[in-house]
Amino acid sequence: MSTTRTIPELTAPVEDYLKVIFELEAGGGVAGTNEIASTLGVAPASVSGMVRRLADQGLIAHERYRGVQLTKAGRLAALRTIRRHRIIEAYLTTALGYPWDRVHDEAERLEHAASDELIDRMAAAIGEPTTDPHGAPIPTRDGTLDEQPLQTLDAVEVGARVCVQRVGDRDAEQLRYLAELGIMPGRRVEVLARAPFDGPISLRVGRLTRTIGAGLAKRILVGP
Amino acid sequence: MSTTRTIPELTAPVEDYLKVIFELEAGGGVAGTNEIASTLGVAPASVSGMVRRLADQGLIAHERYRGVQLTKAGRLAALRTIRRHRIIEAYLTTALGYPWDRVHDEAERLEHAASDELIDRMAAAIGEPTTDPHGAPIPTRDGTLDEQPLQTLDAVEVGARVCVQRVGDRDAEQLRYLAELGIMPGRRVEVLARAPFDGPISLRVGRLTRTIGAGLAKRILVGP
DNA sequence: GCCATAAGTTAGTGGAAGCTAACTTTCTAT
DNA sequence: ATAGAAAGTTAGCTTCCACTAACTTATGGC
Numbered sequence: 001m002s003t004t005r006t007i008p009e010l011t012a013p014v015e016d017y018l019k020v021i022f023e024l025e026a027g028g029g030v031a032g033t034n035e036i037a038s039t040l041g042v043a044p045a046s047v048s049g050m051v052r053r054l055a056d057q058g059l060i061a062h063e064r065y066r067g068v069q070l071t072k073a074g075r076l077a078a079l080r081t082i083r084r085h086r087i088i089e090a091y092l093t094t095a096l097g098y099p100w101d102r103v104h105d106e107a108e109r110l111e112h113a114a115s116d117e118l119i120d121r122m123a124a125a126i127g128e129p130t131t132d133p134h135g136a137p138i139p140t141r142d143g144t145l146d147e148q149p150l151q152t153l154d155a156v157e158v159g160a161r162v163c164v165q166r167v168g169d170r171d172a173e174q175l176r177y178l179a180e181l182g183i184m185p186g187r188r189v190e191v192l193a194r195a196p197f198d199g200p201i202s203l204r205v206g207r208l209t210r211t212i213g214a215g216l217a218k219r220i221l222v223g224p
Numbered sequence: 225m226s227t228t229r230t231i232p233e234l235t236a237p238v239e240d241y242l243k244v245i246f247e248l249e250a251g252g253g254v255a256g257t258n259e260i261a262s263t264l265g266v267a268p269a270s271v272s273g274m275v276r277r278l279a280d281q282g283l284i285a286h287e288r289y290r291g292v293q294l295t296k297a298g299r300l301a302a303l304r305t306i307r308r309h310r311i312i313e314a315y316l317t318t319a320l321g322y323p324w325d326r327v328h329d330e331a332e333r334l335e336h337a338a339s340d341e342l343i344d345r346m347a348a349a350i351g352e353p354t355t356d357p358h359g360a361p362i363p364t365r366d367g368t369l370d371e372q373p374l375q376t377l378d379a380v381e382v383g384a385r386v387c388v389q390r391v392g393d394r395d396a397e398q399l400r401y402l403a404e405l406g407i408m409p410g411r412r413v414e415v416l417a418r419a420p421f422d423g424p425i426s427l428r429v430g431r432l433t434r435t436i437g438a439g440l441a442k443r444i445l446v447g448p
Numbered sequence: 449g450c451c452a453t454a455a456g457t458t459a460g461t462g463g464a465a466g467c468t469a470a471c472t473t474t475c476t477a478t
Numbered sequence: 479a480t481a482g483a484a485a486g487t488t489a490g491c492t493t494c495c496a497c498t499a500a501c502t503t504a505t506g507g508c
Contacts, residue, residue: 013495033456046496048457053494065456065503095319096345106339113337115330121320237465257486270466272487277464289473289486 012112015081022078030067083139084111086132091122093133100133101175135166135185154217161190162222236336239305246302254291307363308335310356315346317357324357325399359390359409378441385414386446
């Protein structure tokens with residue numbers, strides 16, 4: 001039994017699919033064709049095509065008309081790409097002064113071109129970070145991901161003081177807005193009020209009071 | 225008359241071809257199909273195919289059976305890629321401690337993925353270098369390349385003291401060897417002897433004497 | 449339990465870039 | 479001056495990854 005480190009040279013699109021499937025799986029068992037398609041901005045038929053190829057390569061298990069799941073090999077490849085992505089994001093902000101709303105797109109391209117050596121050197125240069133600038137945990141070199149159970153901000157009871165842990169990294173405009181409000185990982189906030197029927201939520205951030213919609217609050221993860 | 229900054233999104237292979245054509249042109253008017261093919265490690269027929277596409281895009285002028293030359297647009301695109309490549313090389317050595325024999329391959333991939341913003345930030349972070357680690361000049365943002373007229377080390381007369389300006393960046397093994405000998409850009413060397421018939425050349429490097437073959441000496445560029 | 453709609457798949461096409469094999473043009477050496 | 483070698487091209491194929499159009503399967507509301 002060999003644990004041969006086969007490096008089958010995945011293409012950039014393949015890495016993108018695996019990453020997306022991994023993230024969709026995290027939020028509910030299997031990933032659907034249409035979900036994958038809309039996340040990647042691609043036609044559903046294109047996904048069916050790629051799904052065949054990924055299954056042939058042993059990276060996913062596919063049950064026709066039922067959805068898709070990563071195999072062990074697929075999960076490892078996905079985590080490798082996610083590690084690259086997040087280390088690049090962290091490096092760009094810490095070492096090159098990138099604003100946090102612009103690192104995602106850059107990392108999206110670099111993650112497919114950077115060697116393992118580069119990723120390791122970047123990580124070392126900024127002190128082996130454990131999360132990216134948006135608070136997402138960075139998988140280790142051997143593919144372990146430390147996912148903490150977090151609450152969304154819209155579910156926090158009124159009066160509680162919580163610590164912002166993580167926000168979505170995809171929407172640049174949203175990130176710019178959150179930065180303006182001072183809502184970023186590490187920041188403590190207190191929930192002052194929550195209007196019913198998915199109404200706005202009032203927060204104390206530092207010594208200021210801010211009010212955000214329930215939709216936005218749902219994309220902010222907090223912990224104790 | 226508009227100087228519209230059209231960004232026609234060149235593919236990575238296209239950028240590679242343009243770069244190689246630029247470099248081949250520098251050493252003799254036109255670039256030949258076979259030269260391009262062997263430099264890129266590709267079949268001559270593949271070059272013919274790509275040449276058609278590049279000509280269609282107005283990046284090169286092609287005279288059938290005669291060779292290929294960059295147009296103004298092609299030259300600009302080539303210089304842009306070369307700038308990226310060399311800044312990345314410089315950044316990797318200066319900011320991330322890369323050894324100079326391993327930056328070429330890394331840059332070869334990153335140059336197609338990095339945004340202009342990233343390149344500019346890298347350059348700024350290491351003090352706007354004017355040459356890469358192998359001594360090659362870095363084109364400016366607007367596509368000006370300051371090529372100094374240099375001599376190859378094998379042509380230097382015995383007794384002369386010269387300054388190493390530039391060495392080839394493609395061959396990693398050669399770079400490791402040169403580093404071992406202490407022959408790198410900025411180093412002063414004195415030619416002690418030169419055997420006839422392309423024989424070996426003896427040098428004083430620092431306080432040591434080193435002897436190298438004429439072939440290697442031909443790939444070392446020196447100035448006063 | 450049936451059927452409309454949502455979800456997923458297949459078939460066929462297109463473009464980019466590579467390949468081999470076979471051909472044509474140019475160059476060079478006698 | 480010309481034949482053979484070297485250089486360049488064409489034709490035809492392959493793989494990857496996207497697309498549209500048309501089809502099939504699954505599901506949920508009545």
